[in-house]
Amino acid sequence: MAANESASGTAAGESVSAAARPKRVRTGCLTCRERHLKCDEGLPECQNCRKSSRTCKRGVRLNFIDTQVKNPPITPPTQEWDIVFQDESREIASEYRGGLGRYAALPQESDHTPETKDEALYQFSSGVMSTPTLAPQQLPSLQQSLPAENMDSYPAVSQRRPDNSREQHIHSSDNTDTTFTSQTIPPPQASTYNNAKRTLTPPSEDRGPLDSPEELLFMQVFVEEVGLWMDSLDPYKHFSRLLPFASLHEPMLLNAFLACGARHLSLVNPAYHEDKALHYYDDATTRLLEALQNPNRDTVICATTAVILNAYEIMSERPLQRMNHIAGARALIKECRWTAKTSGVGAACFWINVGMELLSCIRFNWQVAWDPDLWGVDMDLSRDIDYGQEEGWTYRLMYIVAKIANFRSSVPRQAESTQHAEQVRLQNRFNEWNRLKDWIDSWNSASPRTLRPMGYLYPHQTSSKSAFPEVWLIKRTSIVARLFYHTGMCLLAQTHPLLSTRAPEMHDLQQSHAHDLCGIVAHNKDRGVASVAIRSLAIAAECLVSRREQEEVLEIFDRIQKETGWRTGFLHKELKEKWGWNNEEQYQQQQQQNMSASLLPLQNFPYQTPNLPPVPPPPSLKQGPRQGIINPILRSADFSAPTHPYQSHYVAPLHLPPKPQYSHY
Numbered sequence: 001m002a003a004n005e006s007a008s009g010t011a012a013g014e015s016v017s018a019a020a021r022p023k024r025v026r027t028g029c030l031t032c033r034e035r036h037l038k039c040d041e042g043l044p045e046c047q048n049c050r051k052s053s054r055t056c057k058r059g060v061r062l063n064f065i066d067t068q069v070k071n072p073p074i075t076p077p078t079q080e081w082d083i084v085f086q087d088e089s090r091e092i093a094s095e096y097r098g099g100l101g102r103y104a105a106l107p108q109e110s111d112h113t114p115e116t117k118d119e120a121l122y123q124f125s126s127g128v129m130s131t132p133t134l135a136p137q138q139l140p141s142l143q144q145s146l147p148a149e150n151m152d153s154y155p156a157v158s159q160r161r162p163d164n165s166r167e168q169h170i171h172s173s174d175n176t177d178t179t180f181t182s183q184t185i186p187p188p189q190a191s192t193y194n195n196a197k198r199t200l201t202p203p204s205e206d207r208g209p210l211d212s213p214e215e216l217l218f219m220q221v222f223v224e225e226v227g228l229w230m231d232s233l234d235p236y237k238h239f240s241r242l243l244p245f246a247s248l249h250e251p252m253l254l255n256a257f258l259a260c261g262a263r264h265l266s267l268v269n270p271a272y273h274e275d276k277a278l279h280y281y282d283d284a285t286t287r288l289l290e291a292l293q294n295p296n297r298d299t300v301i302c303a304t305t306a307v308i309l310n311a312y313e314i315m316s317e318r319p320l321q322r323m324n325h326i327a328g329a330r331a332l333i334k335e336c337r338w339t340a341k342t343s344g345v346g347a348a349c350f351w352i353n354v355g356m357e358l359l360s361c362i363r364f365n366w367q368v369a370w371d372p373d374l375w376g377v378d379m380d381l382s383r384d385i386d387y388g389q390e391e392g393w394t395y396r397l398m399y400i401v402a403k404i405a406n407f408r409s410s411v412p413r414q415a416e417s418t419q420h421a422e423q424v425r426l427q428n429r430f431n432e433w434n435r436l437k438d439w440i441d442s443w444n445s446a447s448p449r450t451l452r453p454m455g456y457l458y459p460h461q462t463s464s465k466s467a468f469p470e471v472w473l474i475k476r477t478s479i480v481a482r483l484f485y486h487t488g489m490c491l492l493a494q495t496h497p498l499l500s501t502r503a504p505e506m507h508d509l510q511q512s513h514a515h516d517l518c519g520i521v522a523h524n525k526d527r528g529v530a531s532v533a534i535r536s537l538a539i540a541a542e543c544l545v546s547r548r549e550q551e552e553v554l555e556i557f558d559r560i561q562k563e564t565g566w567r568t569g570f571l572h573k574e575l576k577e578k579w580g581w582n583n584e585e586q587y588q589q590q591q592q593q594n595m596s597a598s599l600l601p602l603q604n605f606p607y608q609t610p611n612l613p614p615v616p617p618p619p620s621l622k623q624g625p626r627q628g629i630i631n632p633i634l635r636s637a638d639f640s641a642p643t644h645p646y647q648s649h650y651v652a653p654l655h656l657p658p659k660p661q662y663s664h665y
Contacts, residue, residue: 030057207248215254218261218280219244225564226260228528230311230352232480235391238348243304250301252291255284256308263315267565281312285324292646295654300345303332307349314356314531315565328645329353330370330637336657339376340395351395358402359535361631362487367409369634372402381446393447394481400440401488407432408495409629429497440488451478467549468519479520479529483536486517490539501543514540518549522556530564538571542578550579 028039
């Protein structure tokens with residue numbers, strides 16, 4: 001009996017000891033699990049989180065499945081740190097009844113690290129993701145298609161040096177006369193972006209206001225500077241007023257914003273360098289490429305992020321060295337089925353993307369890759385648009401200017417083989433020129449009064465000592481519209497099929513619109529139109545004949561670069577060559593030709609008549625603009641193309657956004 005009592009006592013003691021031992025909780029909160037505390041499973045908040053004022057995060061039950069993974073598909077090789085995959089599943093399973101029995105010991109493998117395959121998803125260099133190589137955007141073939149005289153602005157691509165080389169990011173800019181100068185910006189802190197152990201905020205986790213001084217500064221710069229020109233065609237100001245709030249719970253979008261803000265800051269303030277901008281750019285790019293492999297991704301967020309990263313690449317000093325998202329943004333926009341009829345953020349992304357391409361095509365004499373007839377613009381000029389929505393009229397004008405750019409780029413370089421074929425071609429181009437001229441004139445006549453100047457003073461009426469008239473426009477969209485209007489008229493004057501630019505009619509047309517365009521830019525203080533102003537001013541400046549006017553244009557470019565950070569130095573060189581400044585004898589000869597241009601008689605055929613003159617001799621290669629090509633950067637910007645953007649990362653989405661609700665602006 002004593003033995004029985006002893007045995008029962010021992011059993012009771014073991015039961016009491018087992019009862020006293022804390023049980024592992026399977027439905028506790030994730031916060032307690034991270035702190036290695038026992039959770040009381042209280043709802044909606046457990047006692048531990050309530051006492052420590054922490055967020056009580058809830059998770060799901062764990063179901064252990066025996067899964068063996070060899071050679072993980074994503075192994076980013078670096079030179080500064082290594083990644084080791086540690087399997088703790090057996091340790092965790094051992095704390096559950098029967099959990100360890102499901103796992104068999106894996107054989108020990110050698111420490112040999114497999115070589116990185118070429119098809120690895122991401123390749124890193126010195127802790128920062130390098131530029132992915134995209135099939136439709138190979139730099140050598142693109143540079144071969146660029147105009148010869150423009151190649152100096154875009155040197156051959158060189159391998160990026162490691163981040164410890166500060167010379168890579170240092171700029172010699174002295175531009176500090178902006179809202180964010182060295183007096184208003186605190187000194188930058190030491191960069192810690194190459195830390196391999198930094199944690200990333202999960203995309204689904206909401207966060208409060210920005211609490212990092214650096215992030216807050218970069219976001220302010222974006223909203224107050226970069227967002228100005230990105231919203232120049234958007235009446236609802238998505239990029240500067242709405243999307244920043246959406247980025248608080250979308251890290252991919254947030255990093256894209258911060259990259260643009262940091263990049264602008266490095267352009268206008270020498271105290272800041274591009275390394276921080278590159279960090280945010282690479283982070284956003286990595287997240288975007290990861291998202292593109294998820295068929296259940298949010299396609300709207302991906303497209304919007306790509307558009308913002310495209311803006312970052314446009315702001316780079318050598319944009320052709322960074323073309324990761326120029327074509328990618330266009331392809332994602334098409335995937336979302338965004339057109340000119342779309343409203344909301346889709347319209348904002350569509351028009352900034354189309355606008356940037358149009359300016360590039362004017363710059364390089366390219367044809368617009370996205371056929372303007374497929375934009376979906378309502379070109380019924382008799383149909384009015386709601387009062388105060390002048391952007392709709394600007395969209396119509398951009399369509400016309402895109403048509404003019406395509407007409408200009410298709411100027412033939414050689415005459416046809418027979419006289420009859422040459423006459424037929426001249427007749428067709430003559431009819432097309434008249435159609436475009438009538439179209440843009442009709443737009444100017446039908447557009448609302450708010451798109452026209454509020455004030456106009458001739459140079460002798462002003463005290464600014466400017467050689468150009470003072471043209472005052474109130475709304476930003478009005479400024480953009482008039483810049484595109486005068487640019488289109490200048491291009492038409494340069495591309496008449498029958499009359500040369502020295503003909504009095506074309507000469508007067510070009511000079512009138514060039515002076516008005518220069519007057520708008522010279523007296524404009526809105527930094528939000530700088531991107532359009534630079535390209536439009538370059539077109540107008542080509543036909544200026546007065547040395548005083550030419551010098552003032554160069555001063556305007558310097559002012560724009562100082563205030564906005566947009567690089568304009570290459571335009572100085574191009575314009576001086578066209579003006580003949582580099583050769584005094586050539587300059588004097590050009591001045592004499594310009595002075596006598598107004599005395600030249602009209603040719604035997606006025607441009608109103610449909611009857612054609614005898615076939616002129618074939619133009620030489622130096623006469624007139626070269627025949628353009630379709631924009632090589634965006635020619636394959638469609639996921640249906642064999643060599644589409646994001647070639648090695650893109651997976652077709654399972655669910656596309658709902659079909660956009662169309663409306664007339």
